[in-house]
Amino acid sequence: MNQRTLRTILLAEDSPADAEMAMDALTDAHLANPVVHVEDGVDCLDYLCSRGAWEGRDTGDPVVVLLDIKMPRMNGFEVLTQMRADERLRRIPVVILSSSREESDLARSWDLGANAYVIKPVDVDQFFEAVRTLGQFWAVLNQAPE
Amino acid sequence: MKVRDVIRWRMAGLLLAVLVIVALPYVVTLSNTRGTQQAVGWVIHSNTIKALTYQIAYVVRDSDAAAYRLLAGDGNDLTRQRAQRASREASGLLRQLRAMTSDNADQQIQIGALENNINGHITLMNQALSRLQQEDSAGARQSMRDAGDLFRINAPITSIVQNEDNLLRSRQTTAGQQSFNTTAVLAATALAQLVLLIIIVIASERQIGRRRVAETRESRAELRSQLILQAVREPIALFDENLHSLVANTAFCELYGLDPQSSQALAQMGDGAWSDSVLLQRLTDVLLRDRELWDYDMIQRTVDGIDRHVVINARRLQREDVSMPALLLTVSDVTARALVEQQVNELNRQLEGKVTQVSEVNRELEAFSYSVSHDLRAPLRHIAGFARKLEQHLGDRIDDKAGHHIQVIVSSAQRMALLIDDLLVFSRLGRGALRLQAVDMQSLVDEARALSESGVADRRIVWTVSPLPMVIGDENMLRTVWQNLLGNAVKYTGHCEVARIEVSTQQNRNGDYEFTVADNGAGFDMQYADKLFGVFQRLHRPSEFPGNGIGLANVRRIVVRHGGRVWAEGELGQGARFHFSLPAVDMATART
Numbered sequence: 251m252n253q254r255t256l257r258t259i260l261l262a263e264d265s266p267a268d269a270e271m272a273m274d275a276l277t278d279a280h281l282a283n284p285v286v287h288v289e290d291g292v293d294c295l296d297y298l299c300s301r302g303a304w305e306g307r308d309t310g311d312p313v314v315v316l317l318d319i320k321m322p323r324m325n326g327f328e329v330l331t332q333m334r335a336d337e338r339l340r341r342i343p344v345v346i347l348s349s350s351r352e353e354s355d356l357a358r359s360w361d362l363g364a365n366a367y368v369i370k371p372v373d374v375d376q377f378f379e380a381v382r383t384l385g386q387f388w389a390v391l392n393q394a395p396e
Numbered sequence: 397m398k399v400r401d402v403i404r405w406r407m408a409g410l411l412l413a414v415l416v417i418v419a420l421p422y423v424v425t426l427s428n429t430r431g432t433q434q435a436v437g438w439v440i441h442s443n444t445i446k447a448l449t450y451q452i453a454y455v456v457r458d459s460d461a462a463a464y465r466l467l468a469g470d471g472n473d474l475t476r477q478r479a480q481r482a483s484r485e486a487s488g489l490l491r492q493l494r495a496m497t498s499d500n501a502d503q504q505i506q507i508g509a510l511e512n513n514i515n516g517h518i519t520l521m522n523q524a525l526s527r528l529q530q531e532d533s534a535g536a537r538q539s540m541r542d543a544g545d546l547f548r549i550n551a552p553i554t555s556i557v558q559n560e561d562n563l564l565r566s567r568q569t570t571a572g573q574q575s576f577n578t579t580a581v582l583a584a585t586a587l588a589q590l591v592l593l594i595i596i597v598i599a600s601e602r603q604i605g606r607r608r609v610a611e612t613r614e615s616r617a618e619l620r621s622q623l624i625l626q627a628v629r630e631p632i633a634l635f636d637e638n639l640h641s642l643v644a645n646t647a648f649c650e651l652y653g654l655d656p657q658s659s660q661a662l663a664q665m666g667d668g669a670w671s672d673s674v675l676l677q678r679l680t681d682v683l684l685r686d687r688e689l690w691d692y693d694m695i696q697r698t699v700d701g702i703d704r705h706v707v708i709n710a711r712r713l714q715r716e717d718v719s720m721p722a723l724l725l726t727v728s729d730v731t732a733r734a735l736v737e738q739q740v741n742e743l744n745r746q747l748e749g750k751v752t753q754v755s756e757v758n759r760e761l762e763a764f765s766y767s768v769s770h771d772l773r774a775p776l777r778h779i780a781g782f783a784r785k786l787e788q789h790l791g792d793r794i795d796d797k798a799g800h801h802i803q804v805i806v807s808s809a810q811r812m813a814l815l816i817d818d819l820l821v822f823s824r825l826g827r828g829a830l831r832l833q834a835v836d837m838q839s840l841v842d843e844a845r846a847l848s849e850s851g852v853a854d855r856r857i858v859w860t861v862s863p864l865p866m867v868i869g870d871e872n873m874l875r876t877v878w879q880n881l882l883g884n885a886v887k888y889t890g891h892c893e894v895a896r897i898e899v900s901t902q903q904n905r906n907g908d909y910e911f912t913v914a915d916n917g918a919g920f921d922m923q924y925a926d927k928l929f930g931v932f933q934r935l936h937r938p939s940e941f942p943g944n945g946i947g948l949a950n951v952r953r954i955v956v957r958h959g960g961r962v963w964a965e966g967e968l969g970q971g972a973r974f975h976f977s978l979p980a981v982d983m984a985t986a987r988t
Contacts, residue, residue: 267778372813
C-alpha cells in the first residue's frame with residue numbers, strides 16, 4: 251500500500267503554461283504521488299517503457315497517465331494506441347485531457363480505450379477543480395489490478 | 397376462313413330458295429293444267445257417249461215412227477227406208493258406244509241390256525213389216541205393240557245416261573278437289589316467295605348498310621392517319637423501290653424543300669442533303685434485303701441553310717396494291733438535344749470542378765475548426781489562469797483597481813472561449829451530414845419548452861401549443877431549432893407580467909409544413925429584420941437581454957440545410973413571430 255502511494259502521476263502535456271497550471275492544481279490536491287511531466291508522446295512512451303532518457307528509472311508504472319491529444323512528434327492517440335497494444339502497458343489508466351470538445355475526438359479516444367475524457371475548462375476555478383478531482387480519484391480512490 | 401364459309405352457306409341457301417320459288421309453281425301449275433285438260437276430256441267423252449246413246453234411241457224411235465206410218469197406210473219408199481234404218485244403223489252405233497265405254501264394266505252391262513232390247517225390238521219391228529207386206533195388218537200391229545211392250549229401250553237409255561252423268565259428276569268432284577289443292581299450293585308458294593323476297597331485300601339492305609358504315613369508318617381512319625402524319629413535327633416520308641417519294645408530311649417537305657404534289661428522287665432532294673452514298677446504300681439494303689436502319693447519325697445541311705444533327709430511321713413497308721415494297725423514312729432533328737447534351741457535359745465538368753473546390757474548402761474548414769478546438773482555447777485558459785495566479789500572488793497587495801482589471805481579463809477570456817464554442821457549433825452545423833429520420837415535432841417542442849422554463853419557475857407563461865406533426869429531419873438539429881426559438885421566446889418576454897407564447901403549424905398546398913412561434917415580448921424593429929439571423933448579430937443590448945447572437949444563425953443554418961426557410965415578423969414592444977418551413981419529404985427517399 252505504501253509502495254502504491256509512491257507511484258507517479260504521469261502528465262503528458264506540450265504546453266508549459268498548461269503543464270504549470272496542471273501541476274499547480276495537482277499540488278493543490280495534496281497528493282503524496284509525485285507528478286512526472288513529459289512534453290510529447292515519444293517522451294511519454296519512453297517513460298512508460300523505461301527507456302531513452304528514462305532508462306533505469308526505479309519508479310513503477312504510473313497510477314494514471316493524463317494525456318494531451320495534440321502534441322509534437324507523437325500525439326495522444328498514437329500513444330494510447332501503442333499503450334493498449336502493449337501487454338505491459340495496457341492496464342495503465344489513461345485520462346485524455348484536451349481542449350477539444352469535438353465529437354470526433356471524444357469518440358476516437360473512447361474507441362482507442364481511454365478510461366476518461368476530460369475537457370480542460372477555460373475557467374480557472376473549474377480547471378483546478380477538474381484536475382484536482384482527477385488526481386484524487388485515480389491516485390486514491392481507483393483500484394487497479396496489481 | 398370463317399367468313400368465307402358463311403358466304404358459301406349463304407349462297408347455297410339462296411340457290412335453294414330460288415329453286416323452290418321457280419320450280420315449285422311450275423310443277424304445280426303443270427300438274428294442274430293436266431288435270432284440267434283431263435277434266436275437259438272427261439266432259440267431252442261423257443257428252444259424246446250421251447249423244448251416241450240418244451242417237452241410238454232416236455234411230456230406233458224414228459224407225460218405230462216410220463213403221464207406224466206404214467201401218468197406217470200413209471207411207472212411201474222413203475218411209476220404208478226410215479223404218480229399216482234401225483236395223484241398218486243400230487248395231488254399228490252400239491259397237492261404237494261399246495268401244496267408248498270399254499273401260500266401264502257397269503256401262504257394258506247396261507249397253508248389253510240395251511243391245512238385247514234393241515235387237516228384240518228390231519226383230520219384232522222387222523216381223524211387223526214383213527206381216528204388213530203379207531197384208532196381215534192386224535199381225536203387224538200386234539208385232540209393233542209387242543216390240544213396244546216387250547223390248548222397251550227408254551229404260552236402258554236412261555240408265556246409261558244416268559250412269560254417265562254420275563260418272564262425270566264424280567270425276568268433276570275429284571278434279572275440283574285436285575284444283576283446290578293446286579290453288580292452296582300455289583297460294584303457299586306465292587306466300588313463300590313473298591317472304592323470301594322480303595328476307596332478301598332486308599338482308600341486302602343490311603349488307604349495304606354495313607358496307608357503307610365500314611367504308612365511312614375506313615375513310616375516316618384514312619383521314620385521321622393523314623392528319624396525324626401531317627401534324628407530326630418529325631419529318632416522315634414514304635419512298636418507292638427507286639427511292640422516289642410517294643408521300644411526305646409537311647415537316648419533311650419543309651425541311652428538304654419538297655413539293656408535296658410531285659414525286660422526287662431522294663438523292664436529288666434538299667440540295668444534296670441525301671447525297672451521302674453510305675446512307676443511300678443502307679437505304680437500298682433496307683428496301684431490297686429487308687435490313688433495318690436504326691438511329692443513323694449524320695449532319696445534314698437542310699434547305700434553310702442550317703447544319704442539322706439528325707438521326708435517321710428506316711424500315712421496309714409492304715404496300716397493299718403493289719408487289720414492290722416501300723421505304724418508310726423518319727428523320728429526328730437532335731441538333732438542340734446534342735447542343736443541350738454538350739452544355740450539360742460542360743456544366744457537369746464545371747460542377748465537378750466546383751465540387752472538388754468545395755470539398756477542398758471543406759477539408760480546410762475541418763482542419764481550421766480542429767485547430768480552433770485544440771489551439772485557440774489554450775491561450776485563453778492561460779490568460780485567465782495566470783491572471784488568477786497573479787491575483788493570488790499579489791494577495792493583500794492588490795488594490796481594487798488592479799482586482800477589477802484582473803476580473804475583466806478573466807471574464808473576457810471566458811467570453812471569448814464561449815464565442816469560440818458557439819462558432820465551432822455553428823460551423824459543425826454546416827459541415828456534418830444530416831441524419832434524416834422521422835422526428836416527432838410535438839415531443840421536441842415539449843422537451844424544449846421544459847428546458848426553457850427550467851430557469852424561470854417564478855414567471856407566468858401561458859403556452860398555447862397546437863398539435864404538431866411528424867417530419868423527416870435530423871432530430872438533434874431540429875431540437876436545437878426549437879430550443880433556440882422557445883428559449884428566445886421565454887427570454888424576450890422576461891419583462892412581461894404574463895408571457896404568452898404560441899406554437900402552431902400549418903401545411904401549405906405543396907405539403908410543406910410551416911411552424912410559427914409567436915410571443916408577446918420585446919419584439920424588434922422590422923427595419924433590422926435582415927440582421928436577425930446573422931452570426932453574432934444582435935438587436936438588443938446584452939444588459940437588457942443576455943446572449944451572443946448565434947442562436948438564430950444556427951436556426952437558419954439548420955432550416956436551410958433541411959431545404960426550408962426561416963423568417964420573422966415583429967414590432968418593438970409588441971412581440972415577435974418566428975416562422976420556419978420544412979419541405980414535404982417523401983418518407984421513402986428520406987430513408988436512403
